Amino acid sequence: MFEQVQIAPSILSANFMSLGSEVERLERAGAGMLHVDVMDGHFVPNLSMGVPVVKQLAKTTSFPLDVHLMISNPLYQLPWFLEAGANLVTVHIEALQNEEEVRKAYEMAHNAGVKFALSVKPKTPVSEIASFIELLDMVLIMSVEPGFSGQSYIEGSDAKVAEVVQIAQSAGVSPLIQVDGGIGLKTAPIVCAAGADVLVCGNAVCGAPDPARALQDILSVAESARKEALQ
Ligand code: DX5
Ligand code: ZN
Numbered sequence: 001m002f003e004q005v006q007i008a009p010s011i012l013s014a015n016f017m018s019l020g021s022e023v024e025r026l027e028r029a030g031a032g033m034l035h036v037d038v039m040d041g042h043f044v045p046n047l048s049m050g051v052p053v054v055k056q057l058a059k060t061t062s063f064p065l066d067v068h069l070m071i072s073n074p075l076y077q078l079p080w081f082l083e084a085g086a087n088l089v090t091v092h093i094e095a096l097q098n099e100e101e102v103r104k105a106y107e108m109a110h111n112a113g114v115k116f117a118l119s120v121k122p123k124t125p126v127s128e129i130a131s132f133i134e135l136l137d138m139v140l141i142m143s144v145e146p147g148f149s150g151q152s153y154i155e156g157s158d159a160k161v162a163e164v165v166q167i168a169q170s171a172g173v174s175p176l177i178q179v180d181g182g183i184g185l186k187t188a189p190i191v192c193a194a195g196a197d198v199l200v201c202g203n204a205v206c207g208a209p210d211p212a213r214a215l216q217d218i219l220s221v222a223e224s225a226r227k228e229a230l231q
Helices: 016-028 051-060 074-084 099-111 157-171 188-194 211-230
Strands: 006-009 034-039 065-070 088-092 115-120 138-142 176-180 198-201
Touching: 006 034, 006 211, 016 051, 016 211, 034 051, 051 065, 051 074, 065 074, 074 088, 074 099, 088 138, 099 115, 115 176, 138 157, 157 176, 157 188, 188 198, 188 211, 198 211
Parallel strands: 006 198, 034 065, 065 088, 088 115, 115 138, 138 176, 176 198
Antiparallel strands: none
């Protein structure tokens, strides 16, 4: 658990023509990390960005790079992203075939000194990752079907956040809990009240006319909801 909620703006909604200055602006605005959505057109229907973008970002910013791998064959490509400069890699449990593959992915990240997270799609129960909770630096709960930004938050996703909190508490660990999809002013308080630490915001921040302002507004409602829930 972070002391404070963090926003991870997703550059999927950023203006790629001025990515460098957008990233600087988000850093100055108080974002905690940069969310990089990698899509292969197979695990999800869309294609987005890959290793070259991560490499360039790592060269130009000291911002932690949170790389969300929506790809079918993560064990094959994971080493490329680790080498490219990811600080945290998230792999989907649905893309790993068995327990051995999960452990292999964890070891690859761990040996490279990179933080490791598992993600569940909206229809995947949290119980799928429960037995790996001790390996995880973060759990990512998808609150939309992965593939596109600008979708609406799937109601009830906060219950999955609360479930992760329970599983982690019983295991005596405290991985970060990230939520991704349809997070903005209305939904940030809901997931933060349930225990979310990191909010991925695409459209609500990078797509806003004033991203810095949008980020601060979301942070403020998220923090209040978290404080209230902890009281
Ligand atoms: C969707 C991606 C998200 C996306 C979020 O598959 O994983 O990170 O960029 O975008 P918003 O916040 O607009 O739902
Ligand atoms: Zn994402």
